[in-house]
Amino acid sequence: MADLITYRDAVAEGIAREMRRDPAVVCLGEDIGAAGGVFKTTVGLFAEFGPERVRDTPISEQAIVGMAMGAAMTGIRPVAEIMFSDFLACCWDYLANEIPKMRYMTGGQVTVPLVIRTANGGGLGFGAQHSQAVENWALTVPGLKVAAPATPADVIGLMAAAIRSDDPVVFFEHKGLMAGRGAVPPDGHVVPLGQAAVARPGSDLTVVALAATVPIALAAAEEVDAAGVSVEVIDLRCLVPLDMASVLASLQRTSRLLIVEENPLQGGWGGTVASIVADEGFELLDAPIRRVAAECVPLPFADALEDEVIPTTAKVVAAIRTLLQY
Amino acid sequence: MTVSIDAPELLRLYEQMAVIRGTEKAAHDAFLAGLVKGTTHLAAGHEAVAVGASAALRPDDYVFATYRGHHHAMARGASPAECLAELMSKATGVCKAKGGSMHLTKASAGMLGSYAIVGAHLPIAAGAAWSASLRGTGQVAVAFFGDGATNIGAFHEALNLASVWSLPVLFVCENNLYMEYTPIGSVTAADHPAADRAASYRLPAQVVDGNDVVAVAEAVGRAADRARSGGGPTVLEAETYRHFGHSRTDPATYRPADEVEAWLNRDPLDIARRRLADLGVPQEDMDAVAARAASAVAAAVAEAKAAPGPDPAQAFADVWADGGYQWRT
Numbered sequence: 001m002a003d004l005i006t007y008r009d010a011v012a013e014g015i016a017r018e019m020r021r022d023p024a025v026v027c028l029g030e031d032i033g034a035a036g037g038v039f040k041t042t043v044g045l046f047a048e049f050g051p052e053r054v055r056d057t058p059i060s061e062q063a064i065v066g067m068a069m070g071a072a073m074t075g076i077r078p079v080a081e082i083m084f085s086d087f088l089a090c091c092w093d094y095l096a097n098e099i100p101k102m103r104y105m106t107g108g109q110v111t112v113p114l115v116i117r118t119a120n121g122g123g124l125g126f127g128a129q130h131s132q133a134v135e136n137w138a139l140t141v142p143g144l145k146v147a148a149p150a151t152p153a154d155v156i157g158l159m160a161a162a163i164r165s166d167d168p169v170v171f172f173e174h175k176g177l178m179a180g181r182g183a184v185p186p187d188g189h190v191v192p193l194g195q196a197a198v199a200r201p202g203s204d205l206t207v208v209a210l211a212a213t214v215p216i217a218l219a220a221a222e223e224v225d226a227a228g229v230s231v232e233v234i235d236l237r238c239l240v241p242l243d244m245a246s247v248l249a250s251l252q253r254t255s256r257l258l259i260v261e262e263n264p265l266q267g268g269w270g271g272t273v274a275s276i277v278a279d280e281g282f283e284l285l286d287a288p289i290r291r292v293a294a295e296c297v298p299l300p301f302a303d304a305l306e307d308e309v310i311p312t313t314a315k316v317v318a319a320i321r322t323l324l325q326y
Numbered sequence: 327m328t329v330s331i332d333a334p335e336l337l338r339l340y341e342q343m344a345v346i347r348g349t350e351k352a353a354h355d356a357f358l359a360g361l362v363k364g365t366t367h368l369a370a371g372h373e374a375v376a377v378g379a380s381a382a383l384r385p386d387d388y389v390f391a392t393y394r395g396h397h398h399a400m401a402r403g404a405s406p407a408e409c410l411a412e413l414m415s416k417a418t419g420v421c422k423a424k425g426g427s428m429h430l431t432k433a434s435a436g437m438l439g440s441y442a443i444v445g446a447h448l449p450i451a452a453g454a455a456w457s458a459s460l461r462g463t464g465q466v467a468v469a470f471f472g473d474g475a476t477n478i479g480a481f482h483e484a485l486n487l488a489s490v491w492s493l494p495v496l497f498v499c500e501n502n503l504y505m506e507y508t509p510i511g512s513v514t515a516a517d518h519p520a521a522d523r524a525a526s527y528r529l530p531a532q533v534v535d536g537n538d539v540v541a542v543a544e545a546v547g548r549a550a551d552r553a554r555s556g557g558g559p560t561v562l563e564a565e566t567y568r569h570f571g572h573s574r575t576d577p578a579t580y581r582p583a584d585e586v587e588a589w590l591n592r593d594p595l596d597i598a599r600r601r602l603a604d605l606g607v608p609q610e611d612m613d614a615v616a617a618r619a620a621s622a623v624a625a626a627v628a629e630a631k632a633a634p635g636p637d638p639a640q641a642f643a644d645v646w647a648d649g650g651y652q653w654r655t
Contacts, residue, residue: 026460052460055491057487058483058486058487058490060483060486060487062446062449062479062480062483062484063449063452063480063483063484063486063487065449066446066447066448066449066450066452066453066480066483066484067449067450067452067453067456067484067487068453069449069450069453070390070438070449070450070451070452070453070454070455070456070457070467071453071454071456071457071460072453073438073450073453073454073457074388074438074453074454074457074458075457075461076456076457076460076461078453093443093446093480094446097443097446098441098443098446098450102439103644103645103646103647104424104644104645105421105424105425105429105431106421106424106425106429106431106433106439107419107420107421107422107423107424107425107640107644108422108643108644108649109421109431109432109433109434110431110433110438110439111647113647142645142651142653143645165647166646166647166648167646167647194654194655240653240654241652241653241654241655242653242654242655243654243655244654244655245655246655276654
């Protein structure tokens, strides 16, 4: 049996593989050094690479991301950690105005090859300021690439691609997936940015999912499988580049589309996917496009309340059954 | 390196300042003639800060400026023609007409951008300094910013972290007394908005005459030496004054007439001429240099006006490092 690794350890493993390969790769963030990160996603990096390449910072999100940008413009490949994705709001100027626009505004004079990693998503009862799924924030800004892996192997493979990318990448690590285990990919494993995966083949309906909604979609697919329904699950892996070719190809097989996203319905990434399918895949469809997304309220604290708001297997199963009636 | 400026060097700096002054006036005229869209934030009056600092830096050092950054772009080597072409939306603009007045950048000369979100570039400059120290190149990074930037969080985050990491970065405030239309003193709990804050971050600071190109060069030279030898950042506060309003829509009527007159009497070009005279340079030599600067600007204006507009395909170029803009399959 192959060795297993947790999603959490895969983050450090993915970074370490790139730091061994390229001395220009450095890390910075709050508590990422000897402490190994509050989510323990950088354990071992400080010991292996030392304080020059794995640097603790103060609680200064603008300095963390701004310094990563300046270093990236001058020959370094920084991997900056923003502890919780909610805190991206504290340095959003850099993600909205600085990092994605620098190359374009200067007529291509500079590149900004950096990764901003951040723990994203709910389901752990952290309340409204530490539980949001904010991948849709990054999707609104032309000039940012956006990755959000669902499996340990994809964490490692997408981390390699993100760090090697000459473009800025926002890398969402889902808090609810950290303890999950999967096979350790071989050395040199790279998952190119913008290639979706068929997480489960099927013929009756396509579920498009990302990060923590992938296992939710897979569980729902298993549940309806018992009733003879064949669900295909597409794991987008990235929002930018957005692999619409894989989604449209899946709809050729299934003719029904359900999108499952953890960010709120209002402004969520599923709206972009749905609009492209409506525009370019209308003839493929035998049913309306449906979205299961977070409700449009701040995230509540109690588990029983949070489950009301974010996608669950039961909500996905119900949506699948509705779509199959067409 | 101790900066020592002899007569030929000072004459060269005077000419650079005269070219910048002339280009800023030409930009103003071009705006009034309808050749420049959007807005401009002219740096006439601030020339000695850019030219003095640049004279004290190595060619491979990094400079970061604000939306009032024409003088820094030119001081680091962008030509007046490519700057004016950028303002006039021409294909030959220094940023291919994709940046505009507020974003002049000349990366090949270490001028790594003009930033139009106040204070944002202080951490970015600190990051370039971090990079230089990681790579062991001995380069320094310089962030030029206005007095208004000293009240934004990024200023404080950058000074603190740059001090803790002892980075080779210089924080140079161009204090022109006004945060846009508001006197900086009326909204700031410090007499010297940059220099007085430095001690909070265990950084040395110096207030310098920002209209004296020699004083600026000497101060920047000392701070750069200190940074290169591992001594960490320095805060410099260069006191200066805008000759135009904040931006092109601003006639600057909020500034008292006697204050304006006093500062116009301290014009950095005049101060340089007095210094040149003290060094024994004849007036005719200065006049000849000024005339050469004026003809260089006139040629730059003509060149920029004659340049073609951008190829529409440029709208879709250089979002990504591969030159393209595709965001989906």
